[in-house]
Amino acid sequence: xxxxxxxxxxxxxxxxxxVEEIRRAVGDAKALIAVSGGVxxxxxxxxxxxxxxxxxxxxxIDDNFMRLGEPQRVKRILSSPPLGLPVKVLDERERFxxxxxGLRDAEEKRKAFRETFYRVLGExxxxxxxxxxxxxxxxxxxxxxxxxxxxxHNILEQIxxxxxxxxxxxxxxxxxxxxxxxxREVARYLGAPPEVxxxxxxxxxGLSVRVVxxxxxxxxxxxxxxxxxxxxxxxxxxxxxxxxxIFDEAYEEEGGEVQEExxxxxxxxxxxxxxxxxxxxxxxxxxxxxxxxSVLTVSAEDPQGRTLExxxxxxxxxxSALQERHREFTHILYRIDGxxxxxxxxxxxxxxxxxxxxAEVAEAPWSLLKATAAEILEACPKVSGVYFDITPKPPATxxxx
Numbered sequence: 001x002x003x004x005x006x007x008x009x010x011x012x013x014x015x016x017x018x019v020e021e022i023r024r025a026v027g028d029a030k031a032l033i034a035v036s037g038g039v040x041x042x043x044x045x046x047x048x049x050x051x052x053x054x055x056x057x058x059x060x061i062d063d064n065f066m067r068l069g070e071p072q073r074v075k076r077i078l079s080s081p082p083l084g085l086p087v088k089v090l091d092e093r094e095r096f097x098x099x100x101x102g103l104r105d106a107e108e109k110r111k112a113f114r115e116t117f118y119r120v121l122g123e124x125x126x127x128x129x130x131x132x133x134x135x136x137x138x139x140x141x142x143x144x145x146x147x148x149x150x151x152x153h154n155i156l157e158q159i160x161x162x163x164x165x166x167x168x169x170x171x172x173x174x175x176x177x178x179x180x181x182x183x184r185e186v187a188r189y190l191g192a193p194p195e196v197x198x199x200x201x202x203x204x205x206g207l208s209v210r211v212v213x214x215x216x217x218x219x220x221x222x223x224x225x226x227x228x229x230x231x232x233x234x235x236x237x238x239x240x241x242x243x244x245x246i247f248d249e250a251y252e253e254e255g256g257e258v259q260e261e262x263x264x265x266x267x268x269x270x271x272x273x274x275x276x277x278x279x280x281x282x283x284x285x286x287x288x289x290x291x292x293x294s295v296l297t298v299s300a301e302d303p304q305g306r307t308l309e310x311x312x313x314x315x316x317x318x319x320s321a322l323q324e325r326h327r328e329f330t331h332i333l334y335r336i337d338g339x340x341x342x343x344x345x346x347x348x349x350x351x352x353x354x355x356x357x358x359a360e361v362a363e364a365p366w367s368l369l370k371a372t373a374a375e376i377l378e379a380c381p382k383v384s385g386v387y388f389d390i391t392p393k394p395p396a397t398x399x400x401x
Contacts, residue, residue, distance in 0.1 A: 009182050011189045015047065018174045022051035022134075025172060031132035032057045032125045032169070034117075035087060036204070037074035040136030042196050043187045044174045045078075045085055048134045057128045058085050061120055063113075064093035065206030067231075068224050082191045092120050096208075097215070104213045106283055106292065106401035113205040125169045137173040138183055140356045179355045200231075200241050201356070209401040210245040212295075213280035218382065219246055219344060225379040226346045233372030234350055239362035242350035244376070245400045247295070249345050249384055250279040258326065262298050265321045266314065272301045278345070283401055284330025285394035294328050295400075297345070297387055299335035307337060309370075312363040319361075319390040331396045333387035337373035342384025346376050349389040351398055359393040 031048060035041045035058050049056050058078070062071045071089050078085045099116040103109045121133060175183050180201065187197035203209050207227065211220055226244040234242040254276040263270040277294050284291040298318065300308035310318070319332045333347050348369065353359035373386035389396070 009185060011185050014178075015186060015189060018047050019051045022048050022172060022174060026052050026055070026132055028055070029131040030055045030057060030129050031134050031172065032059065032121065032128060032130040033134040033136075034059055034061050034121060035074065035078060035085065036060070036136075036202065037070065037077065037196065037199065038136070038202055039180070039183050039187050039192070039197055039199055040138050040175060042078060042083070042085075042136075042192060043183050043190065044134050044136040046083060046187075046190045046192065047174045048172070049085060054086075056085075056134070057124075057130055058087045059121075059124060060087055060089045061117070062089055062091050062093055063096040063117070063206060063208075064220070065096065065208040067202075067207075068228055077193065077195060082193070083196075090120065090124065092116075095120070097217070100208060100215050102214065104280065106209070106212075106281075109208060109215070109401065110205060113208055117204075122169065131169060132172050133169040134172045134174065137176045139177060139179050142176060143357065181354055200239075200243075203399055209399050210243060212245055212247045212282065212400050214248070219248070222246060222344055222380045222382050223346075226376045226383065229375040229379055230348055230372060233368065233375060234348070234362075234364060237350060237362055237364050237368065238352070239350040239364075240353045240356075240359070241398060242348075242362065245347045245349065246383075247278055247280055247345045247347065249343055251276045252279050252294070253277050258296065258322065261322060261325065262300070262318065265318050266300055266308070266310075268300060268308070272303075272308070274299045282331045283397045283399070284391075285397060286327060290397075291327075291330055291395070293330035295331045295333065295347075296322070296326075296329045297333045297335065297385075298322075299385075307335060309366045310334065311366065312361075315388070315390045316361075319392075323391070323395055327395075329395075331389055331391045331400065334390050336369045336386045336388055337377065338383075338385030339377065340384070343382045344380075344384065346380065346383050346386045347389050347400065348372065348376075348386065349398070349400075351393065353393070353398070356398065359398055361390055361392055364388070 033045050035045050075087045078087050099112050223246040230244040259275040260270050262275050263273040276297050282295045302308045350362040351359040352362050376386050
């Protein structure tokens with residue numbers, strides 16, 4: 001049931017048709033779904049549960065890449081009324097950490113995650129006697145993967161992977177014709193609580209794609225604490241998505257032409273500006289295709305040596321001018337606060353979007369960014385600096401990997 005963004009969306013008709021299609025497809029067989037607590041997988045689970053009842057097996061895979069306390073919170077919310085989904089938690093933390101150990105390339109990490117994810121699901125399906133796998137794939141996932149923007153972990157048949165041959169199950173995707181805002185409409189209609197229906201998107205591979213570069217246990221734990229600070233600090237700004245990502249504090253180059261240009265754009269002496277390119281790269285979009293490019297960090301000081309506080313208009317001009325001249329930069333980060341010592345940098349990302357195909361940076365007040373950065377620095381002793389990603393999509397992607 002293809003649903004255009006321009007046509008009027010009849011939620012009731014969509015639900016009735018999908019429930020009937022799922023019931024007809026699955027019959028008396030059993031189906032398995034991995035729920036994350038997000039709106040896409042939860043909506044798909046509720047639709048399927050309506051169709052086949054107790055023949056649906058719901059699992060939450062604890063892959064170690066979730067927020068602090070997430071497995072327990074998700075199980076509580078989804079198992080309780082009004083949803084009442086029977087959720088089992090699978091502890092696969094060590095398995096996923098081992099699968100991604102030593103990998104730095106974003107695509108390699110996503111593919112290793114995908115392989116491990118479906119191996120776990122294949123084993124679970126066999127153990128539970130499930131013939132079908134239900135997924136919360138949405139339209140944007142398919143568009144971006146088929147279009148070469150990034151490899152979504154939940155895309156299989158659309159890129160030529162036969163799930164029956166590879167993993168032992170058939171795939172059902174109840175909301176694959178919908179964009180995110182339409183899935184939210186369905187979730188509300190189905191009675192999902194706001195913490196599900198309005199929940200901001202969280203990538204399928206979880207924090208593994210927000211640990212930019214190599215994933216290590218200490219680095220991951222710092223990101224989990226930073227994530228809690230960002231989600232609490234920025235929840236009132238009206239952004240569609242807001243989160244933290246972490247980088248190793250390791251640089252490829254510093255200063256030079258870009259530093260002079262940044263100073264000129266800001267109208268201050270070059271001696272008060274520092275521009276550095278991080279070693280680990282980030283994904284972006286150039287001419288409609290994935291661009292795996294450099295991440296630029298910019299810091300500036302006022303005459304008293306304190307961080308130069310920029311209102312959004314100046315941040316936007318800085319980003320636009322630099323990326324117009326330097327297409328190699330897929331993300332530009334502006335320093336909010338920091339300290340001299342530390343092993344990692346935190347990038348704060350906040351965007352406004354309807355379809356997640358394009359996005360603008362949310363205009364977070366400097367005072368709020370400063371307060372959030374202070375919370376991050378207090379919670380994360382190994383972090384030396386906190387930056388705000390000032391790049392829209394395109395040329396950046398919403399996530400860094």
